[in-house]
Amino acid sequence: xxxxxxxxxxxxxxxxxxxxxxxxxxxxxxxxxxxxxxxxxxxxxxxxxxxxxxxxxxxxxxxxxxxxxxxxxxxxxxxxxxxxxxxxxxxxxxxxxxxxxxxxxxxxxxxxxxxxxxxxxxxxxxxxxxxxx
Amino acid sequence: xxxxxxxxxxxxxxxxxxxxxxxxxxxxxxxxxxxxxxxxxxxxxxxxxxxxxxxxxxxxxxxxxxxxxxxxxxxxxxxxxxxxxxxxxxxxxxxxxxxxxxxxxxxxxxxxxxxxxxxxxxxxxxxxxxxxxxxxxxxxxxxxxxxxxxxxxxxxxxxxxxxxxxxxxxxxxxxxxxxxxxxxxxxxxxxxxxxxxxxxxxxxxxxxxxxxxxxxxxxxxxxxxxxxxxxxxxxxxxxxxxxxxxxxxxxxxxxxxxxxxxxxxxxxxxxxxxxxxxxxxxxxxxxxxxxxxxxxxxxxxxxxxxxxxxxxxxxxxxxxxxxxxxxxxxxxxxxxxxxxxxxxxxxxxxxxxxxxxxxxxxxxxxxxxxxxxxxxxxx
Amino acid sequence: xxxxxxxxxxxxxxxxxxxxxxxxxxxxxxxxxxxxxxxxxxxxxxxxxxxxxxxxxxxxxxxxxxxxxxxxxxxxxxxxxxxxxxxxxxxxxxxxxxxxxxxxxxxxxxxxxxxxxxxxxxxxxxxxxxxxxxxxxxxxxxxxxxxxxxxxxxxxxxxxxxxxxxxxxxxxxxxxxxxxxxxxxxxxxxxxxxxxxxxxxxxxxxxxxxxxxxxxxxxxxxxxxxxxxxxxxxxxxxxxxxxxxxxxxxxxxxxxxxxxxxxxxxxxxxxxxxxxxxxxxxxxxxxxxxxxxxxxxxxxxxxxxxxxxxxxxxxxxxxxxxxxxxxxxxxxxxxxxxxxxxxxxxxxxxxxxxxxxxxxxxxxxxxxxxxxxxxxxxxxxxxxxxxxxxxxxxxxxxxxxxxxxxxxxxxxxxxxxxxxxxxxxxxxxxxxxxxxxxxxxxxxxxxxxxxxxxxxxxxxxxxxxxxxxxxxx
Numbered sequence: 001x002x003x004x005x006x007x008x009x010x011x012x013x014x015x016x017x018x019x020x021x022x023x024x025x026x027x028x029x030x031x032x033x034x035x036x037x038x039x040x041x042x043x044x045x046x047x048x049x050x051x052x053x054x055x056x057x058x059x060x061x062x063x064x065x066x067x068x069x070x071x072x073x074x075x076x077x078x079x080x081x082x083x084x085x086x087x088x089x090x091x092x093x094x095x096x097x098x099x100x101x102x103x104x105x106x107x108x109x110x111x112x113x114x115x116x117x118x119x120x121x122x123x124x125x126x127x128x129x130x131x132x133x
Numbered sequence: 134x135x136x137x138x139x140x141x142x143x144x145x146x147x148x149x150x151x152x153x154x155x156x157x158x159x160x161x162x163x164x165x166x167x168x169x170x171x172x173x174x175x176x177x178x179x180x181x182x183x184x185x186x187x188x189x190x191x192x193x194x195x196x197x198x199x200x201x202x203x204x205x206x207x208x209x210x211x212x213x214x215x216x217x218x219x220x221x222x223x224x225x226x227x228x229x230x231x232x233x234x235x236x237x238x239x240x241x242x243x244x245x246x247x248x249x250x251x252x253x254x255x256x257x258x259x260x261x262x263x264x265x266x267x268x269x270x271x272x273x274x275x276x277x278x279x280x281x282x283x284x285x286x287x288x289x290x291x292x293x294x295x296x297x298x299x300x301x302x303x304x305x306x307x308x309x310x311x312x313x314x315x316x317x318x319x320x321x322x323x324x325x326x327x328x329x330x331x332x333x334x335x336x337x338x339x340x341x342x343x344x345x346x347x348x349x350x351x352x353x354x355x356x357x358x359x360x361x362x363x364x365x366x367x368x369x370x371x372x373x374x375x376x377x378x379x380x381x382x383x384x385x386x387x388x389x390x391x392x393x394x395x396x397x398x399x400x401x402x403x404x405x406x407x408x409x410x411x412x413x414x415x416x417x418x419x420x421x422x423x424x425x426x427x428x429x430x431x432x433x434x435x436x437x438x439x440x441x442x443x444x445x446x447x448x449x450x451x452x453x454x455x456x457x458x459x460x461x462x463x464x465x466x467x468x469x470x471x472x473x474x475x476x477x478x479x480x481x482x483x484x485x486x487x488x489x490x491x492x493x494x495x496x497x498x499x500x501x502x503x504x505x506x507x508x509x510x511x512x
Numbered sequence: 513x514x515x516x517x518x519x520x521x522x523x524x525x526x527x528x529x530x531x532x533x534x535x536x537x538x539x540x541x542x543x544x545x546x547x548x549x550x551x552x553x554x555x556x557x558x559x560x561x562x563x564x565x566x567x568x569x570x571x572x573x574x575x576x577x578x579x580x581x582x583x584x585x586x587x588x589x590x591x592x593x594x595x596x597x598x599x600x601x602x603x604x605x606x607x608x609x610x611x612x613x614x615x616x617x618x619x620x621x622x623x624x625x626x627x628x629x630x631x632x633x634x635x636x637x638x639x640x641x642x643x644x645x646x647x648x649x650x651x652x653x654x655x656x657x658x659x660x661x662x663x664x665x666x667x668x669x670x671x672x673x674x675x676x677x678x679x680x681x682x683x684x685x686x687x688x689x690x691x692x693x694x695x696x697x698x699x700x701x702x703x704x705x706x707x708x709x710x711x712x713x714x715x716x717x718x719x720x721x722x723x724x725x726x727x728x729x730x731x732x733x734x735x736x737x738x739x740x741x742x743x744x745x746x747x748x749x750x751x752x753x754x755x756x757x758x759x760x761x762x763x764x765x766x767x768x769x770x771x772x773x774x775x776x777x778x779x780x781x782x783x784x785x786x787x788x789x790x791x792x793x794x795x796x797x798x799x800x801x802x803x804x805x806x807x808x809x810x811x812x813x814x815x816x817x818x819x820x821x822x823x824x825x826x827x828x829x830x831x832x833x834x835x836x837x838x839x840x841x842x843x844x845x846x847x848x849x850x851x852x853x854x855x856x857x858x859x860x861x862x863x864x865x866x867x868x869x870x871x872x873x874x875x876x877x878x879x880x881x882x883x884x885x886x887x888x889x890x891x892x893x894x895x896x897x898x899x900x901x902x903x904x905x906x907x908x909x910x911x912x913x914x915x916x917x918x919x920x921x922x923x924x925x926x927x928x929x930x931x932x933x934x935x936x937x938x939x940x941x942x943x944x945x946x947x948x949x950x951x952x953x954x955x956x957x958x959x960x961x962x963x964x965x966x967x968x969x970x971x972x973x974x975x976x977x978x979x980x981x982x983x984x985x
Contacts, residue, residue: 004259006258010169010247014248021392025387041288043378062304063299063303080317080501084508084512088509098502107538107539107542109491114486114490
């Protein structure tokens, strides 16, 4: 476990250094908050909307697709390490595994899950809704 | 060949009797990681200066010229001191805890990721078996920090930037991870030292890209995905100054803003290091081989010298050479990233996502399968 | 454990056929959305799976995948049942899919994958593949329940099912880990060996582990007190999905329960019998009583399915091989009875989903009313229908195991249940019609109804019909 002492030390030191820089800055910097200065940025005007609106659903769709692929990649990492020992069987099995996942990918692609909402290139206006093909 | 940890050996030599082994390891780690963070901070500051010079020369101007004398070399230091003295504001309505925590998390996780990175054969502090896994995991934490900053700022520009960051990073995490599979298959290890070791031979040119031709497209894919992961142009949509003011850092000022800045350059350097180790030979180069031949005595199993030193008995010089070679490779990667930034215009968010999901991901999978087939045919 | 060999894959041939069909449907989904291709592919795959499974002798037993899966007569029986259920539901759903905007390839893919899960649940010889199989069923079922996105009822049902289902799965996983911790293995044989060798008396931890696993499985079969999801889910889901849940999902849960209780937990039969008797008794009574108060036909059938789950559990509760065989008989006949009743609900459309929608059906559609009457009689357990054979076999096994009180309770509950089903029958035959004559049934629905009715009748007239097939684990 000795190797991990370095990791712990690294994380603690990284946290310590960033924290000390923050503290140093708050000691050195001046403090002169004015209401205008503290307003959220809006090109010099009064802010006319706060960020409480809904985001386009594509962002969530992307996140869901990410789960699919990330699990796939996590499974592939240990495979890659022992690839030489597995030989051809390993290659074939991974081809099957990737093939099944690719079917899911093709499904998502063919059904428009990968289209970004309101693509400018197709001249559609952004409606915040996924396209229904 | 195996090399001991230099600092550890040094400390072990001077430590008094009775000091437990773990204490030496701990002191080694603390000294080493402090050195590492220092090196990375200096390189990040140097990269900031480099970026200004590179962009200047690409645009037919000089960039910083005055501070410090020669080509404005001290510009970054001056900027750092200035940013440290600035007033740091927290906008009204912001989530104060998250707002302060976000930049610290962003910078801290990159520094933490560095802990597993060997900078020279004998200059490492956490020789863990999960090396590259740990580095990718820690550097992915920066995304959390960016999303936190966008959420906490109470500004719509910040939130849009953060959401873009989230979408973009999750989309490019996949090709990044898959394209790394190809060299991992050749290396057979997550450990960065062992991966570098696996590329020694052929007079320092047995790089993974030369061992397997399919690693060349994998390296290109890795580079593109790394650009997106580090939010560099043409994938700098989370900042996108022409549409989102400054994206997720719109509301940040002073030292907290500089944390994001530092993180960007540190992340570029880190990604380039990973790419250098897993594609382009790590420490290995003809210079390294020469230095190893000249300065290092190879020890046999019983401790006796198998081969007398070529010229001098100076292993430190070998380590310095190897570290310099790796740093040079990584800095060349950083330079490439800058070159791309000032050459290619920014893409739209839908183009970013299309490229990530529709082109890079399938391409990366195909490349990995081909690389695997090649390896199998060779064995 | 060695690598997977082709012989191992051969054991999974029926599952692989269904899986292949599902993948083909997914791959072509964007082109087949408005065609009948998904239905045809599913039917062909189900027929192929039936044929491949039926070819194997019921007495053959083979292990595969390092003892994780076993292809024996028990697995064969439930594989046949799942494939047949899949085919019947597909036939029922065809018309409904055409009339609504349910995406057809996705619907059929989910049905196919859930059927794969059912087959795997019956052939698992290890707790982990069993858990994965059950998850495959339930995850497909969550989506199927909510597949009509535009209907708030369906969304509500899916969310309720999802929340309670994932909770039950998590608890079951906890039970699995407890059992694994106490016995050091997850294979059924290994658990049985370890439990036999263990010192006298079950530790509280073991009872807890067994309780969690049995509870998780009881959730799948919707036995009281793990039944609360069923009525809401059946009501909110579209009728073919409800039919699939009531028939297939329940059969798979019973299959898993039977194998776990008889093989893995065999040495602890005292503990499991106590739990199962309680589950069975509560389900039989509560299901029958509450069904009497329903006005929604799908809800009524949901409570009826709860009561029937109780009856089916009586077989396993006796802890003997004969008991397990009785449960198998019950599951098989119940699947066809309930599919038939649900099929009539589907065929009659909106009218079929209300209990008072059946008024005067005999005057308008004598054939349909007679078929419905057959299913209602079978669900009640009247002689000369499969329902009687099924009830007789489980009650006999309960009596054989000395559970006289449970048998008496079951008979009394049947009397209450008779009132429930006869209410519908009386409406059909003795009330004046208040609604227009229903449309003619589609040929596919007629075919499926004929299959279900045929099985229901055959099971009553030839009580020994399934005797050579019900090979308990």
